[in-house]
């Protein structure tokens with residue numbers, strides 16, 4: 001579905017933000033894109049959207065070169081909040097309707113089908129009641145959902161989400177994650193950049209760790225390991241380790257590692273990843289028997 | 298009563314009123330976009346940048362509009378180029394490019410004094426416009442209007458979210474160039490109507506007024522255009538009685554409407570905001586405002602926590 005082959009991106013200022021990046025993703029998957037600030041996550045999105053041209057290497061989406069894929073509306077994009085002009089005079093439903101533009105004719109007149117898809121997308125993210133609000137009059141979490149609704153209405157095969165969980169409470173995050181799960185079941189591919197390490201094993205079945213280049217890519221269970229994360233984050237990752245007498249009364253040799261970037265911490269108990277706040281429920285990546293945090297095993 | 302109809306008895310007045318209304322309407326169309334991007338001063342910059350084009354056209358015996366349009370386009374693209382290739386902000390870029398063009402124009406005019414009538418460029422002269430010039434203006438405005446009518450939604454998308462516009466299969470660079478070409482062309486047309494000094498008002502005020510009156514772009518566009526057409530038509534009409542510069546009358550009218558909207562607009566006006574603030578202090582909370590935690594029905598979040 002998405003194949004990135006050896007791309008190198010250099011900005012006009014001379015910064016090489018990505019070097020020889022290669023990975024492959026199939027449809028029907030949620031892939032976490034994880035790396036420190038400045039590791040090149042947004043740059044990778046820009047390259048996939050055709051905003052910056054790689055100096056070398058190729059990107060193919062569903063086997064097509066980027067411009068062709070874009071023209072066919074295969075790629076949907078959920079922007080980072082800072083990129084949006086929240087004072088723009090559009091209502092929530094207008095924003096969602098923008099997702100349908102690629103399906104409309106020359107004069108962009110919405111058909112009954114376009115309207116129905118917009119209604120359905122709004123209902124799906126729970127914004128039907130707020131559809132007549134100006135876009136800036138929503139809360140942070142509602143704004144995210146509005147743009148997610150646009151991506152749903154667009155029916156893109158590849159959905160790019162740049163840090164969809166910043167400024168979103170746990171409940172909305174869970175709701176967004178559930179929605180992403182449904183979209184995966186429909187055979188779409190989602191590429192999600194996030195600093196929210198704790199929830200990565202919860203909803204991503206694949207992970208790409210980047211730091212200017214790809215450090216590791218593959219299924220979450222094999223790739224999202226403590227060793228790889230420490231390579232990706234180096235000293236910037238806060239790391240707490242509890243073991244021995246401070247954790248157990250008996251001679252249990254296992255220790256508890258808490259890794260956190262800035263949001264939900266990631267907990268390693270023994271060698272397995274778990275969640276700090278919630279046990280995984282639907283995720284097929286994290287082991288089902290991992291203990292919840294806070295519980296002293 | 299019949300005195301009020303006198304302007305309609307003169308051909309030159311009829312011409313002035315219709316041409317002004319057309320130009321005012323198309324400029325108002327553009328104003329709805331310019332204001333949103335913080336590019337409002339672009340209109341002013343273009344109007345000034347046109348001067349060397351006019352002077353050069355005189356020297357080369359080319360039609361006035363051709364030189365003006367080319368100079369305007371060059372300035373617009375120059376601004377876009379400097380903007381994308383440097384970290385300078387819009388205001389600095391606009392300032393640099395348009396003063397350079399204006400200076401070149403003044404220099405050419407001073408070296409070749411008879412070539413350009415700076416007065417008529419600065420203030421416009423719609424009441425005395427020749428048939429040929431009027432025809433030029435009408436053709437420019439009509440073509441601009443056609444282009445805008447066909448692409449207004451695409452332009453809105455590009456102005457709101459370029460990344461998504463790309464994802465929807467649009468070509469943002471192409472649409473941007475199209476927009477600035479139309480803007481340059483309309484600056485030339487507006488120049489002849491209200492003069493270089495006041496072009497800025499035509500491409501800012503109607504959009505800014507409409508912005509206070511609605512939250513929906515299509516409505517904003519409609520309000521803006523109606524304002525542009527009505528004030529320009531009326532301005533030309535009134536200038537017959539006031540014996541004043543048409544551009545001045547038009548812009549004064551637009552400013553009055555803006556002030557009225559600024560105070561009285563139903564949601565974004567001064568009075569409405571005061572009323573809202575008072576209601577918030579006194580009455581029960583707005584029932585429509587719900588905390589984000591209460592997710593509306595139809596959206597069932599998964600249980601979290603053990």
Ligand SMILES: Nc1ncnc2c1ncn2[C@@H]1O[C@H](COP(=O)(O)OP(=O)(O)OP(=O)(O)O)[C@@H](O)[C@H]1O
Nearest residue numbers: 011013015017035036037038039040041042043044
């Ligand atoms: N427009 C630009 N011009 C020049 N350099 C840039 C530009 N945008 C980003 N960079 C540089 O490229 C590198 C990668 O930036 P990028 O925005 O892709 O990081 P990121 O992984 O998205 O970071 P964050 O987690 O902070 O969002 C950084 O070193 C940054 O300084």
Ligand SMILES: [Mg+2]
Nearest residue numbers: 041042043162
């Ligand atoms: Mg980023």
